[in-house]
Amino acid sequence: MRVKIFRASNTTEALRMVKEEMGPEAVILRTRTLERSEADHGRPGDNIEVTAAVDYDLEATSVSGSAFRRQEELYRRWNVLEKELCEIKDALWMLEAGSLLKPELYFNKEVKDRYSCLRGFGLNRSALTRLMSRSTTAENGAECVTGDHDFSIRRYLLEVLDSIRIGGRGGKGDGARIVSFLGPTGVGKTTSMAKLAALAAVKRGKRVAMITLDTFRIAAVAQMETYARIMSVPLEVATTREELQAAVSRHSDCDAVFIDTIGRSPNNMEELKELKDILSIPEKIHHYLVLSATTQYENLIHAEKRFNLLPFDSYIFTKLDEAEDPTAMINFLVMGEKPVSFFTMGQQVPEDIEPASKRRLAAMMLNRNRTAEAEYRREVV
């Protein structure tokens, strides 16, 4: 007989796991609800335990007395290992939580659940510290333990989304009149600008003008001229502050003026200062910092720090379609001080852009969470 213990958040799920692993012949020996102290050692939310067994065909498998004893020994060792793993997990938790939490909260089930759920979303240490430092029901002396895994995920997901600012499209109505697109090289500044300019000119019938400061990259002006021709909007080229000022003045009757800038390395402070100087005209410009969702977290933080020299007003995140894992962007937005205005998710102009939304972020995070959960199940079950 082979005996195995399954744990899940509800009986149906546990029975499904039994059937999947041991087949329809499996017999249920015991079903019980775990004590909270026992459930603490397992996955968050798993509080139902089912013990199941299947009979061996003794002849077919030739399980002799000694083989059976060997198997028993293996189960015994497995149980010891499982116990030790739980102890190691607890020790790690204490180590991790030590710098984040008050000691009296280490053993609080809600705090522990919240922490592992947030970590399951891929939040890094900085983002976790920021979120965990907010007060919880546990800190207020109450516990909110429902045992419903999905409920907890939704609850903590909302908490992450609450910490991200959306908007900052440069004012009321259609937003700021003059906007610029700043950022590292190749992130999608020109394409994002073309998308927004096309939406304003073609879809909303606004009077639009485009100005490019990018005479550096070969074919940059030609790229802009093509967009301008398709949209039937005027295009100006400026390389100095005076030329930019003159171009902006020539289009003072436009509803929207879009300024494309040269991609700059965040490491080159000289070039960034030069860009700041060109953009320092008296008219108010809403500066978008354009960043790619495929960029690593540390590089996003670095770019933000350097481009804040301008300073910029809000973010546009591009290439969501290429980012297999959104966590760098999510961590960045949790830590970010500015709001996120737009997401782009493809190369098509103007289709592949949308106002940033918590709904999109939630979908990306849940998708990541589901993938991680599926991998976890494949490994553990």
Ligand SMILES: Nc1nc2c(ncn2[C@@H]2O[C@H](COP(=O)(O)OP(=O)(O)OP(=O)(O)O)[C@@H](O)[C@H]2O)c(=O)[nH]1
């Ligand atoms: N997959 C995908 N590609 C994008 C997206 N946005 C832009 N691109 C592509 O990224 C490449 C670079 O886009 P550009 O708009 O030229 O980038 P840029 O920031 O203006 O580049 P520089 O001016 O050279 O600094 C192009 O091939 C775009 O089609 C997006 O949301 N998804």
Ligand SMILES: [Mg+2]
């Ligand atoms: Mg460009």
